[in-house]
Amino acid sequence: MKKILVTGGCGFIGANLLPMLLDREYEVRVLDSLILGSRDYIKGLDVEFVQGDIRDAGDAARAVRGVDTVIHLAAFGSVVASVEDPKTNFDMNPGGTLNMLQASVEAGVEQFVFSSTGGALIGNAEPPVNEQSLPKPISPYGAGKLACEGYLNAFAGSYGLRTKIMRFANVYGPYSGHKLGAVTAFIKAVHANEPIVLFGDGSASRDFLYTDDLCRGITGVAEADLAPATVLHLASGNETTVLELARLVAATGGRPDHEIVLRDARPGEVQRNFAAFDLARETIGFNPSTGLEEGLARTWDWFREHVL
Ligand SMILES: NC(=O)c1ccc[n+]([C@@H]2O[C@H](COP(=O)([O-])OP(=O)(O)OC[C@H]3O[C@@H](n4cnc5c(N)ncnc54)[C@H](O)[C@@H]3O)[C@@H](O)[C@H]2O)c1
Structure with a gap:
């Protein structure tokens, strides 16, 4: 062993x-x-x-x-x-x-x-x-x-x-209740019925x-x-804007029309990002298979049971 x-x-x-x-x-x-x-x-x-x-x-x-x-x-x-x-x-x-x-x-x-x-x-x-x-x-x-x-x-x-x-x-996923990132912040906001806050105009993207x-x-x-x-x-190889993510999290929480507010972009944060994972696929057979909607649903379930 x-x-x-x-x-x-x-x-x-x-x-x-x-x-x-x-x-x-x-x-x-x-x-x-x-x-x-x-x-x-x-x-x-x-x-x-x-x-x-x-x-x-x-x-x-x-x-x-x-x-x-x-x-x-x-x-x-x-x-x-x-x-x-x-x-x-x-x-x-x-x-x-x-x-x-x-x-x-x-x-x-x-x-x-x-x-x-x-x-x-x-x-x-x-x-x-x-x-x-x-x-x-x-x-x-x-x-x-x-x-x-x-x-x-x-x-x-x-x-x-x-x-x-x-x-x-x-x-993103279970055990992220203490994190400061977008998925955790958006889930907590939707659950608390407070607006989701986006920094920038919502067009910044992540993978x-x-x-x-x-x-x-x-x-x-x-x-x-x-x-x-x-x-x-x-990486997933997929680009998702933070506005798209906010809407998906709101829909996952059963509130598709949840309020979203915009604040000034924060220094140090990149505008667009997603990555190709061809090398990981070739060398270790890396093959991410969980779609964003499915992953968010599983994450929401974990938060409902452990955090919210
Ligand atoms: N979560 C992401 O999206 C992401 C993305 C890119 C890279 N990473 C990297 O992955 C790693 C894990 O990230 P995570 O999201 O699980 O973070 P996390 O903050 O949830 O976990 C970090 C853990 O390290 C412990 N820790 C922090 N400082 C320590 C120290 N000085 N000595 C001993 N323990 C210490 C914390 O108590 C915590 O349990 C980090 O290196 C992070 O930079 C994470």
Whole structure:
């Protein structure tokens, strides 16, 4: 049985990923500071829990001991918060990632799989973007993820660590009650009968990927034999404007005419983004199959049961 450490395993993506890893018979350890995620999300799962901070050398060393693979999800994940506080973002994301990489090399970890981002890292480019697109991040969050990718490449080159880089689209699904992104905000607004707030004129677009599809992609990346520091976009390949998303969420909640209001666009957020996933399809057979309406219906059901 192989042993995997999932950093940030009590967060949104971690909580969706852990059951899939257990189904595949991995022994799983989680490192999480619980600053954003929740232990309730992983209640009843047969995982070892280590409470600690990815920025702390002692916590990192404790967490990687005896582990074959690190799936590194822990991060400060908000574009808007990174614009307000770029220094904390830097300490958490490039700083925390460098610390986890060093601990992994020292402990003889075989591979290190990293959760990067598509849209925020590449910035305002003509979509669909792919692994050949030139990264020009316009937010500290995007810049920090690009720096992390640089370190993943450097640790493969300098220390022979088998690193892999996944660039996620905008992920949505169960266990996202604490998130600040559009799907969570829109579901909460519709349920509370408050207007859905869009920043900008509603034409900004994103690539929304359902968690089950993403997590199948993560396990595929972890298990694939890839060249060191391979970068793969895990995305739906579909472009959806935030106005379309707002209408879909309202319809899912049974209020198709729900009020939508517009506010000024926020700095640091890209205008259009969606990504092609051909390389992931070719290398790991990535094939996202959950349509947006179906995924939103499942997400709404989870919120109704656990949050609303
Ligand atoms: N959700 C998305 O749409 C999306 C898109 C692109 C990339 N990503 C990346 O995927 C990863 C997971 O995202 P998520 O949506 O699950 O985020 P999340 O905030 O729900 O989960 C992050 C987890 O990391 C933990 N954490 C944060 N800082 C920590 C620290 N210093 N030490 C230890 N634990 C810490 C939090 O408590 C939380 O449980 C992140 O790296 C994020 O940047 C997410």
